Amino acid sequence: MSGKVSPLRRLLRYADADRPQVYWASFCSVVNKLFDIAPEILIGVAIDVVVRQEESFLASLGIVDPVHQIMLLGVLTFLIWAGESLFEYFHLVAWRNLAQRLQHRLRIDAYDHLQKQDHSYLEQHNTGHFVAILNDDVNQLERFLDGGANAMLQVLTAVIGVGTVFFIINPTIAMLAFLPIPVIIYGAFWFQKRAEPRYNKVREKVSLLSSRLSNNLSGVTTIKSFTAEAREKSRLEQESTDYVTANREAIAVSSAFIPVIRMAILTGFLLTFCVGGYMSLQGDLEVGAYGLLVFLTQRLLWPLTQLASTIDLYERAMASTRRILDVLSVKSQLSNGGHKLPAKSVKGAISIDSVSFAYQSSRPVINQLSLDIQPGTTVAFVGATGAGKSTITKLLLRFYDPSSGAVKLDGVSLTDWDTQSLRDTIGLVSQDVFLFHGTVRENIAFGEPNASLEAVEKAAKLAEAHEFINELPNGYDSIVGERGQKLSGGQRQRLSIARALLKDPRVLILDEATSAVDNETEAAIQRSLTQIREGRTLIMIAHRLSTIVDADQIVVLDKGRIVQQGTHSELVAENGIYRQLWDVQTGGVA
Incomplete structure (x- = not known):
């Protein structure tokens, strides 16, 4: 028209x-x-x-x-x-x-x-x-x-x-x-x-x-x-x-x-x-x-x-x-369910029920995938590039809807929830960290702009960021520069984790959050994971397998399908894709 x-x-x-x-x-x-x-x-x-x-x-x-x-x-x-x-x-x-x-x-x-x-x-x-x-x-x-x-x-x-x-x-x-x-x-x-x-x-x-x-x-x-x-x-x-x-x-x-x-x-x-x-x-x-x-x-x-x-x-x-x-005049293809998520009572149970998904004019990235994630548990997804790991993140945040099947939170399809309240309930730490030009405090408090300094500092401590922030010229008032260019990659990643934690989400997604950081940053993130996972469902999209050895459940994907599933020790004991990836990264040391 x-x-x-x-x-x-x-x-x-x-x-x-x-x-x-x-x-x-x-x-x-x-x-x-x-x-x-x-x-x-x-x-x-x-x-x-x-x-x-x-x-x-x-x-x-x-x-x-x-x-x-x-x-x-x-x-x-x-x-x-x-x-x-x-x-x-x-x-x-x-x-x-x-x-x-x-x-x-x-x-x-x-x-x-x-x-x-x-x-x-x-x-x-x-x-x-x-x-x-x-x-x-x-x-x-x-x-x-x-x-x-x-x-x-x-x-x-x-x-x-x-x-x-x-x-x-x-x-x-x-x-x-x-x-x-x-x-x-x-x-x-x-x-x-x-x-x-x-x-x-x-x-x-x-x-x-x-x-x-x-x-x-x-x-x-x-x-x-x-x-x-x-x-x-x-x-x-x-x-x-x-x-x-x-x-x-x-x-x-x-x-x-x-x-x-x-x-x-x-x-x-x-x-x-x-x-x-x-x-x-x-x-x-x-x-x-x-x-x-x-x-x-x-x-x-x-x-x-x-x-x-x-x-x-x-x-x-x-x-x-x-x-x-x-x-x-562009119309969104994703309808808004309209039902507000009761943020304080969200448990964090996730169900992926026979989900298939393909981007426009491409082969399916997710193919008839089914998985139940219990609230308060840590689940890691691993697999080769293109296996569908990051696509799962996009489906959970409802950036896309499945081609078929349903993704549910606490037993209710994501399509029935209000999109904004759904995303308020989920925290995301991406591999590609984006910081805005402004202060450290403003970036950490991006999702909660009225948060007190004490709350910001608490989130920074959980993310192992408080120490390096205090060493900056103006502490929490230091300017990070466009896209955080004044900080190292590891520092940007830790600020990103602090930003997600300040929301206190019931579901936290770490999408290859340690794939591009140094060993010191990886160790810092590992130390904070014990505290981060308490009281919330933690989903980790992992490249470095050393960061997920303590996960309650590890899901191995291949061409959009689950090919292995279990704990680290169980999967290492099997002669499958996970064991092969582990051997490549560690030289065969279990």
């Missing part, structure tokens, strides 16, 4: 709450333009006073003395200029405030909507794509509302206002003066139709360029370590060149509009100038009226030269609007 509705109409629907502001801004633009064309009318009346004096148009209204007529025109000129200035201020403030408010709401709504989308949708696009929409596309719409909307309204007002005066004074000249208008309007639509796909292409190229910049700046360390600066510069240069090329194609179309309009304007002006002059010489048109028509013709037609740039701005804005509103 959204593809059939114009972006402007979709925007007006979105901005329904702002209609009073739109009406006020539009009213101010119209009144400002009416005041703007009024001085030309006064000039024509003044010429009429000078030429005809006691027989002028004003004299027919009862003001016979030419001096009084000029004084009246002076007063009217002052009032008109004051009114124009006043409504110039009003429409500038109204449109700019509307632009600011609308771009703010669009950005926040689109960002909030993205946060709530399924992982499947987010993983189909890169970060730069969304950054381009939330930043560049929103700003493009703001630029149009700042000036383009007012320009279009004022052109329309000028055509109607001046046209009315023309037809009142002399319908014949009015017809001649307005002769180019259909050509200009047809040309505007003709160029708009050809510019639209080109500007859509421009927005797509901006998205790709933003993605490249975002990706490269995030991976600058890797680029430097592989001395790939020149290659990455070349790739970025290609993306930028594609953007410039797309822009050049759009500009070539919009720029061609200006010469066409200028020639059409010249035709209308010459017709008024010559025919009106001839009629004035013949006595069929008063000199003042002739002067008025010449001035108004210029006032009517000349602003149309700006129509090309206005349409250019409009097309860019509508291409951006379409992308923004397309994001807002």
Whole structure:
């Protein structure tokens, strides 16, 4: 449906709450333009006073003395200029405030909507794509509302206002003066139709360029370590060149509009100038009226030269609007069960009942998997890369729903629980630790922003992080840098564990939390596991088998199926996949 509705109409629907502001801004633009064309009318009346004096148009209204007529025109000129200035201020403030408010709401709504989308949708696009929409596309719409909307309204007002005066004074000249208008309007639509796909292409190229910049700046360390600066510069240069090329194609179309309009304007002006002059010489048109028509013709037609740039701005804005509103129109495929989890009474019993799952257009990653996890126990999942370990994490957090079967918490399917309360009940420590730019305390308290310092310190101690935090320059108030770049990998991982523990979740998932840390950090995490596992269900996705030897149950996965299950000692005693993995990592020492 959204593809059939114009972006402007979709925007007006979105901005329904702002209609009073739109009406006020539009009213101010119209009144400002009416005041703007009024001085030309006064000039024509003044010429009429000078030429005809006691027989002028004003004299027919009862003001016979030419001096009084000029004084009246002076007063009217002052009032008109004051009114124009006043409504110039009003429409500038109204449109700019509307632009600011609308771009703010669009950005926040689109960002909030993205946060709530399924992982499947987010993983189909890169970060730069969304950054381009939330930043560049929103700003493009703001630029149009700042000036383009007012320009279009004022052109329309000028055509109607001046046209009315023309037809009142002399319908014949009015017809001649307005002769180019259909050509200009047809040309505007003709160029708009050809510019639209080109500007859509421009927005797509901006998205790709933003993605490249975002990706490269995030991976600058890797680029430097592989001395790939020149290659990455070349790739970025290609993306930028594609953007410039797309822009050049759009500009070539919009720029061609200006010469066409200028020639059409010249035709209308010459017709008024010559025919009106001839009629004035013949006595069929008063000199003042002739002067008025010449001035108004210029006032009517000349602003149309700006129509090309206005349409250019409009097309860019509508291409951006379409992308923004397309994001807002995306519907989540995961329904919200709506039942709030009673957090304090959650036991942490997990049941995976005949679950199968496949990502889009791929073979099943989980295949008819069934498993019961008792509350308060520690269960570890191991297996080769691609066995389905991390997919289980995504299913437990309900980033995805199973293709078939059901995942249950305390006997109730996850699809029946409120998604937010479900995730509040589960803590996650991922292999890919993400820390936000801010202090150590802010990062630990990310899930509980109102937590006291004592609670933060307690979580840090459980995660074996308190000691190194106190050694930082400002302790818990030390800035970690973007993505925690001022900390080591092990320090970031321990902060991530502390952040999860502060939530005090009934279910805690460690998704390969020790796979990329040093031996000292692994030992620290091992020491804290004894305390961490108390009173909660602990699920560990393990790469290093040394971290799971004390698990109550170890589940070995292969191609999405359970091939072994038992304690460490039981599995080492078997001649299976687990024993092979253990031998590789330890040299066969049980």
